[in-house]
Amino acid sequence: MKNGLKHLKKFIAEHEESIIVLVDKHTYALCYPLLHLNLPYILVPYGENYKNLNSCEYIWKKLVELNANRETTLLCLGGGVLCDMGAFAGTCYQRGMSLALAPTSLLAMVDASIGGKNGVDFLGFKNYIGTFSKPSQTFICPKFLNTLPYLELVNGYVEMLKHGLIADRLHYDQVKLFFLKERHELLPQLIYDSIGIKTQLVEEDFRDLGVRRRLNFGHTIGHAIEANSLSVSEENQALSHGVAVALGMVVESYISHKMTGLSSDQLNEISTVLSGIVKSVYNEIPEIDELMPYLKRDKKNHNHLINCTLIKQIGEANQDYEVEEDLIKAGLDYLKSLK
Ligand SMILES: NC(=O)c1ccc[n+]([C@@H]2O[C@H](COP(=O)([O-])OP(=O)(O)OC[C@H]3O[C@@H](n4cnc5c(N)ncnc54)[C@H](O)[C@@H]3O)[C@@H](O)[C@H]2O)c1
Structure with a gap:
C-alpha cells in the first residue's frame, strides 16, 4: 500500500503504456483530472444498482476492444462499488490481469480496497x-476526498467507528471526536489507523474463516437492510452501505447486550452516536419478515443458522455467534424505539 497522490502519479508515469483506468461518472469528472494524464479509460455507471455481472460483461468487452492482456494494469479509480467490481472483473479477465486500486471514497480507503475481497451482487x-x-x-x-459529498464521508466514518468498536476503544473515541469537531488535518492519520486495524485481521485470516469475521460486526443485519432497500427503492435511492451498516450495528449491539x-451504558x-448519523432514515427500517429472506441466505451462516459478530465491550469483538430470529426482531424493535 502506498500513501499519497505523488506515488500514484509516479506509478502511472512508469506504466503509462499499459494502464487502463476504470471510472464512474463522478470519479471521471472529479478524480481522473487530478492524474493530469490522458490515459485510456472505461466508464461505468455509478451506484450499487450497477454492481452486477452485466457491468462486468461491459468491462470485459471494453477490455477486449482496448486490446488489454494480462500485462495490462486495470487501475480502479472510485468508491467501494467500483473497486469491488473492477477488481473482480480484472481478476477474471484472461484469468487475471494486473490490478491497482486507487480508492476515492472514505469507505473504500479504509475498508473496501483493503483485504483482497472483491465481487458483485447477484439475484x-x-x-x-x-x-x-x-x-x-x-x-x-486522501486528496480525492476533497470532492466527496458529506453523506458519502459519513459512510466511511461508520466503518471507521466499526474498526474501533471491534478492536480499539481509543480509535473509536478519536474517530467519534474527529467527526464531531471536524478537525480535517487529523483525517489522514485516522485513515491509516483504521487501515492498520483491518490489515492486521486480514493478515491473520485472509480467507475469512476466523478472526477476519470480526469485521462483519453490523454487517449481517446491515447487508440484509441494504439488500432489502435496493429491492424496494428507485434507482440510486436505496439506503447507502454505510447507513445500512450503522443501523445493523445498533441492532447487533442490542443483541450483544x-x-x-x-x-x-455502552449500548x-x-x-446515541450511530443514531445521530442515521436519524433521517428511521422511517425506512424494515420489518423482520422483510429481512428474513436475506438473513437466511447470508454467506456467513453455518447450518442455516444466522451468524453474527458481537462485541463484549467497545474495542473487543468475537465472531460466529448463532442468533435466534426472535432476538433479531427484538433488536429491530429497539432500533425503532430510538426514533
Ligand atoms: N471488499 C470489501 O472488503 C468491502 C468492504 C466494505 C464495503 N464494500 C463495498 O463497498 C461499496 C460501498 O462503497 P462506497 O460507499 O464507496 O460507495 P460507492 O462506490 O457507490 O461511492 C459512493 C458515491 O461516491 C462517488 N464518489 C466516489 N469517490 C468520489 C470522490 N472523490 N468525489 C466525488 N464523488 C465520489 C461515487 O461515484 C458514488 O456515486 C458496497 O458495495 C460495499 O459492499 C466492500
Whole structure:
C-alpha cells in the first residue's frame, strides 16, 4: 500500500503504456483530472444498482476492444462499488490481469480496497459472486476526498467507528471526536489507523474463516437492510452501505447486550452516536419478515443458522455467534424505539 497522490502519479508515469483506468461518472469528472494524464479509460455507471455481472460483461468487452492482456494494469479509480467490481472483473479477465486500486471514497480507503475481497451482487444478494485476490498496488490518496459529498464521508466514518468498536476503544473515541469537531488535518492519520486495524485481521485470516469475521460486526443485519432497500427503492435511492451498516450495528449491539454482556451504558453510548448519523432514515427500517429472506441466505451462516459478530465491550469483538430470529426482531424493535 502506498500513501499519497505523488506515488500514484509516479506509478502511472512508469506504466503509462499499459494502464487502463476504470471510472464512474463522478470519479471521471472529479478524480481522473487530478492524474493530469490522458490515459485510456472505461466508464461505468455509478451506484450499487450497477454492481452486477452485466457491468462486468461491459468491462470485459471494453477490455477486449482496448486490446488489454494480462500485462495490462486495470487501475480502479472510485468508491467501494467500483473497486469491488473492477477488481473482480480484472481478476477474471484472461484469468487475471494486473490490478491497482486507487480508492476515492472514505469507505473504500479504509475498508473496501483493503483485504483482497472483491465481487458483485447477484439475484439481489450482496457480494454473492466474487473472489479473494489481492491487487498488486493500492494507493491511498486522501486528496480525492476533497470532492466527496458529506453523506458519502459519513459512510466511511461508520466503518471507521466499526474498526474501533471491534478492536480499539481509543480509535473509536478519536474517530467519534474527529467527526464531531471536524478537525480535517487529523483525517489522514485516522485513515491509516483504521487501515492498520483491518490489515492486521486480514493478515491473520485472509480467507475469512476466523478472526477476519470480526469485521462483519453490523454487517449481517446491515447487508440484509441494504439488500432489502435496493429491492424496494428507485434507482440510486436505496439506503447507502454505510447507513445500512450503522443501523445493523445498533441492532447487533442490542443483541450483544443480550448475548455477550455488552453493558447498558455502552449500548446507550453506541446507539446515541450511530443514531445521530442515521436519524433521517428511521422511517425506512424494515420489518423482520422483510429481512428474513436475506438473513437466511447470508454467506456467513453455518447450518442455516444466522451468524453474527458481537462485541463484549467497545474495542473487543468475537465472531460466529448463532442468533435466534426472535432476538433479531427484538433488536429491530429497539432500533425503532430510538426514533
Ligand atoms: N471488499 C470489501 O472488503 C468491502 C468492504 C466494505 C464495503 N464494500 C463495498 O463497498 C461499496 C460501498 O462503497 P462506497 O460507499 O464507496 O460507495 P460507492 O462506490 O457507490 O461511492 C459512493 C458515491 O461516491 C462517488 N464518489 C466516489 N469517490 C468520489 C470522490 N472523490 N468525489 C466525488 N464523488 C465520489 C461515487 O461515484 C458514488 O456515486 C458496497 O458495495 C460495499 O459492499 C466492500
